[in-house]
């Protein structure tokens with residue numbers, strides 16, 4: 215796993231972001247927060263509201279670059295919905311040079327599909343980040359296509375560690391499972407907050423108090439997990455007094471039809487859906 219290096223982010227040339235929505239926007243914010251020179255940041259996103267365009271332009275970024283304004287970017291990060299890939303890839307192809315690495319974060323979209331819209335020997339990385347990137351605490355799984363050089367892999371690391379940690383896998387199919395675990399994973403955790411709050415209401419708490427308790431419990435547990443050297447199993451056991459209240463709850467959650475098989479089915483469904491998105 216690689217983590218952020220000290221010092222300002224310097225990719226060594228211009229970077230183009232195609233699609234500045236929730237994930238692309240979080241990455242761009244992370245790059246700028248890590249000291250990326252805004253003059254080297256280019257953005258294509260026809261849906262970007264005027265106020266966001268003005269803010270980026272005020273910083274010195276170029277939104278909607280014309281041919282001639284940008285050549286040979288060191289990286290193009292494609293962050294549109296997989297269904298928009300066909301519409302967005304021509305722009306990436308138009309600006310890409312032989313030294314450009316294309317980094318796609320589109321769920322399911324394979325290296326082979328990406329390659330069809332790009333030059334024959336284009337360097338392509340398929341990556342899967344997650345939304346905690348918005349607070350610099352994301353984790354991204356990556357796989358490198360055949361033409362990615364060691365320098366381009368290091369550059370990808372620099373761009374993605376700006377918003378969290380990065381892991382590489384060698385087998386492309388594993389990216390679909392990465393999507394099922396960490397790409398979609400934050401939604402499972404937020405759903406757990408919602409469900410815990412609802413269960414608190416059923417146990418007699420006022421709704422706003424139940425929400426506060428559920429939210430703070432998951433926030434605090436996340437921080438404890440991140441700051442502790444102990445595995446989650448030990449942290450769980452630390453809460454669980456013999457024959458106490460937690461043990462009573464865990465008897466339900468750890469039953470044969472409890473959380474583990476449910477999570478397995480959920481991750482399998484997400485992984486399957488990623489494969490379906492490949493078309």
Ligand SMILES: NC(=O)C1=CN([C@@H]2O[C@H](COP(=O)(O)OP(=O)(O)OC[C@H]3O[C@@H](n4cnc5c(N)ncnc54)[C@H](OP(=O)(O)O)[C@@H]3O)[C@@H](O)[C@H]2O)C=CC1
Pocket residue numbers: 232233234235236237238258259260261262293294295296298301302319320321342343344345397398
């Ligand atoms: N959200 C998440 O948790 C994660 C998402 N991803 C992947 O990231 C990608 C983006 O997801 P997300 O950020 O949630 O989606 P968003 O819809 O928030 O962002 C996509 C942005 O791209 C814009 N767009 C559409 N067509 C084009 C185009 N031709 N050129 C440039 N921009 C375009 C969209 O505009 P408009 O709204 O008008 O369509 C939108 O602003 C997806 O492929 C997803 O699989 C990966 C990991 C996690």
Ligand SMILES: O=C(O)[C@@H]1CCC=N1
Pocket residue numbers: 321393397398
């Ligand atoms: O739901 C999705 O398809 C995207 C990919 C991972 C998280 N969001």
